[in-house]
Amino acid sequence: MALNIKSLQDIMRQDPGVDGDAQRMNQIIWILFLKIYDIYEKRWKTASLLQGEIYESIIPKDLAWDSWAKSKNEQGQAIKEALSGDELLDFINNTLFPTLKNLTITKDSPLNQKIVKKAFEDTNNYMKKGILLRQVINTIDDIEIQSKEDKKELSFIYESFLKTLQSAGNAGEFYTPRAVTDFVIQMLEPKIGDKIADLACGTGGFLTSAYHYLESQIKTAQDIQKANSYFYGIEKKQLPFILAVTGFLINGIENPNLDHSNTLEIPFDALSDLETFDIIAMNPPYGGAETKEIQSNFPSEFRSSETADLFMAVICERLAQGGKAAVVLPDGFLFGNDTAKINLKKKLLDELNLHLILRLPKSVFAPYTSITTNILFFTKPDLTQARGTKQTWFYRLDMPEGIKSFGKTKSMKLEHFDPFIKWNTNRVELSDESGNFKAKSYSKQELESRDYNFDLCGFVSEEEEILEPFALMEQVRNERERLNHTLDSIMDKIAQIIKDNA
Secondary structure, three states: OOOOHHHHHHHHOOOOOOOHHHHHHHHHHHHHHHHHHHHHHHHHHHHHHHOOOOOOOOOOHHHOHHHHOOOEOOOOOEOOOOOOHHHHHHHHHHHHHHHHHOOOOOOOOOHHHHHHHHHHOOOOOOOOOHHHHHHHHHHHHOOOOOOHHHHHHHHHHHHHHHHHHHHOHHHHHHOOOHHHHHHHHHHHOOOOOOOEEEOOOOOOHHHHHHHHHHHOOOOOHHHHHHHHHOEEEEOOOHHHHHHHHHHHHHOOOOOOOEEOOOHHHOOHHHHHHOOOEEEEEEOOOOOOOOOHHHHOOOOOOOOOOOHHHHHHHHHHHHEEEEEEEEEEEEHHHHHOOOHHHHHHHHHHHHOOEEEEEEEOOOOOOOOOOOOOEEEEEEEOOOOOOOOOOOEEEEEEOOOOOOOOOOOOOOOOOHHHHHHHHHHHOOOOOEEOOOOOEEEEEEEHHHHHHOOOOOOOOOOOOOOOOOOOHHHHHHHHHHHHHHHHHHHHHHHHHHHHHHHHOO
16 A cells, blocks of 8 residues: 555646645545545444444445546456546536535434534535546555554555645644644543543644554553544634544544534633533644634633634633643743733633643744744642642753754654653753753742743744744744833833832
8 A cells, every 4th residue: 555645746736726735635635535434434334234233324325435436446457437537527526525515414423424524514626637636536546454554654644744734835834743742642641531622623633642642541442432532623624624534534533523613613601511621732723813703702801813812711611620731832922911811821820730831942833833832731620629820830942952943854753852851750940051041940929920921941042043034024023022021011110110109
């Protein structure tokens, strides 16, 4: 079994209907999803027969993969009736897609059937040349998953496919490097039976890492069921949603509980009635803005034009008592002093336990963005625990020795977290050669006295670097916001001194 993504992209570059890597990935993924889903359906059908049951597919028989996609029989001979050219295009555009978009599902439909309709709700066929489309379908149809080695190989190829998102324009926002997702899950240490969520799951990296982390704990059929269905992901954009669904199937998650919608559309007052989660691991979108209508779902103290702030408000509500969370956020959240950020940081200190902020090297998400990010680790106390934060540790993870920056050809690896892992077994204050803190603990009172400015143990000296225009603009914007906060803080102190001495 082999899947050459580059050869598929080369075929699609000849088609006038497909423009850019994002559309090429979109085109590949809906075909790949149907192929992988067909492989699983054959397994589900066999398993049902062994149990004396009849498996009923949600996909009509005349739209099943073998009915239209296969062009060769088991002997490798060409099937004369195989659709191609304009006939294939007409079938896909006017029969296959309309049917899949309008499949009937109910709240009682199995998860592995709901995902079919959700995957195709906003999916489109971009190719305009049926002959080229037939070539793409034939290449994907050659995939087989007969062994663990096949599954491992396909998973590796698919992960490489996802990594191209980082350099595919704005699509990079949907992919979190696997080193980060694996590290976060190792820190959170989920157990079989934990309800694990990512409320803006993108391509599903955190949930996939969690599943693989739990695999060693699976002992019974009930464990398998929990490991499959105790995940919850929600993603509003079509491309990352279908990428997540397909990735879950490839990695062995047969019943992914995924919603194709927007977490932020739920009124904040209604969150208390919804399911809570034992583990929340997220890299929420930041730098963007939601509509005024979405913002109005939130109380004034959390209302913000920054998407990441709104997600933080939701995360705090939907984390279960005794639950653990890890959230990737940009520097702007740490030093920001607008109403929403101040109130969110106050909530983290007063009601939750913000025990660790890990500051990541700025190029972790390159080439998509060079914005410096951080991972906030916090818990929500249960009824037996005291509310609030006593102390918060800050740790700055420097670039590995010999590496100037991460990027398209040199991505972050799990072993690059080793210095932190070693430090985390015996947390002590650390300083660099310049005397600046690399690791330090701050009490709740110290953080409050800083007007909730959490910009501590950061990167204070960097080599000059030539950035891409948009990355430079973002850097200037962040630096301006940081300076504005500092000036505001100084002016407030001056005003207070004048008031005290009046």
